[in-house]
Amino acid sequence: MPETLTVVVPVYNETAVLEAFHQRLGAVLADCDIECQVLYVDDGSDPDCLALLQRLRDQDARVAVLELSRNFGREVAVSAGLDHVDADAVVVLDADLQDPPELIPQFIEQWRSGYDVVYGKRIERRGESALKRCTASAFYSVLGYLSDVEIPRNVGDFRLLSRRAVAALTSLPERHRYMKGLYAWIGFPQKGIEYVRAPRAAGKSKWTYWRLWNFALDGITSFSAVPLKAATYLGLLTSTLAFMYGAYLLVRTLFFGNPVPGYPSLIIVVLFLGGVQLICLGIIGEYLARTYQESKGRALYFLKGYHPAGGHSADTAD
Structure with missing residues (x-):
């Protein structure tokens, strides 16, 4: 059977950049020698964003859409996407075009050479204020010192996961999911690929300093006593x-x-x-x-609907 790849894209009100993102991602996937699919996870977006996702699905047979019942947060949206993929490899990628889809072929190459987790490592963060860069650097330093697990610095969710890495992640029952820490915690051979992170192509970041502060608390309390x-x-x-x-x-x-x-x-x-x-x-x-x-012990999320690639829509709940 041919190798398969699914790109999981969490989406929350990204109407301004979504079409440009999909066009750029589609061009990259068209050049990959692997059977590809894109799973957009709608994390409680407004009707305009959801309508755009449905239109992309109608236009591209590779696109599937997963609708969450409300906004559960990015970490849960990624987890929901991983729960609903059945591929040999999975790439997690944001829709804001700060992380370049053009790195996916390099991820695939390293995965084929034996790595279960291939992640993008930021060597430069363009478009971010000096305060944000300094606070991010301080957080990674503190987390690296406190954590029992070595969590790579300046690394986000942009990465490729093998089938067994995805299976390990989906087996974890915890509700406070600091995914960057979980990626490191599961182990398996991992490798980083350096890149320059670009500014947002359009729209506005949903990560306010208050949300970043709470996110940092989740990271520290999840992986350090x-x-x-x-x-x-x-x-x-x-x-x-x-x-x-x-x-x-x-x-x-x-x-x-x-x-x-x-x-x-x-x-x-x-x-x-x-x-x-x-x-x-x-x-x-x-x-x-x-x-x-x-x-x-509450459920991590609930689904409003699942629209598979090239298939019929289905209302379901998890």
């Missing part, structure tokens, strides 16, 4: 310092008296210890909230 240990050590350190300072005040009062009440220093110490306690409670709360959400 170091913050919990750090909270313990921080509590021990502050308790030790408080005890030493108390002993110092006691000795000073016994030998030299206490002519000055010391109100400012007392307030500083109280506020410092209170702040440390709140930080530690916040760290514990982040882990507890994720444990609570995992314990509920």
Whole structure:
């Protein structure tokens, strides 16, 4: 049987760039010596974007559309796409044209040489502010230091996965899915291919700084328990310092008296210890909230419809 490849594309209101993306992706796939299909995962987009996806499916027999019942987030959309592919290799690619589809033939070449995961490694991030580049670099550094698994830096979801890598990912039941960490966690032979990341071709990024901050918290709490240990050590350190300072005040009062009440220093110490306690409670709360959400065992997503390539539409739910 011929080799098969499916490109999974999560989509959320990408009407401005979708046609240009599909045209460029189609040209790349036409030159690949492998049977190709494109699965667009509609993550609760507006009606205009969904109508455009349906039009692309009508025009191209290789296109399938998976509709989620609402916006579940990009990580879940990627997971839903991986659940619904049956190919020898799968490429995950965003529709904003920041990641070049032209790298797909190189991904296929490395996959055929024995790598289960072939990912794109960004050596330059064009079109992004200096603040975003600095915060991204800081996050990868912190995550690399805290994580028990070596997660490649400056690497997104743009990658090729073998059939067994996809099977490993879809077998994981967790709800908070930091996919970049999961790709590394499953193991298997992996290789990176360097490229320059382009600015968005059109439209506006959905990743606000608030969403990026929460995404960073998901990444750290999913792959490291170091913050919990750090909270313990921080509590021990502050308790030790408080005890030493108390002993110092006691000795000073016994030998030299206490002519000055010391109100400012007392307030500083109280506020410092209170702040440390709140930080530690916040760290514990982040882990507890994720444990609570995992314990509920809710479905990761629900489908509104599945429209296979060149076939009939089907309403279904997962």
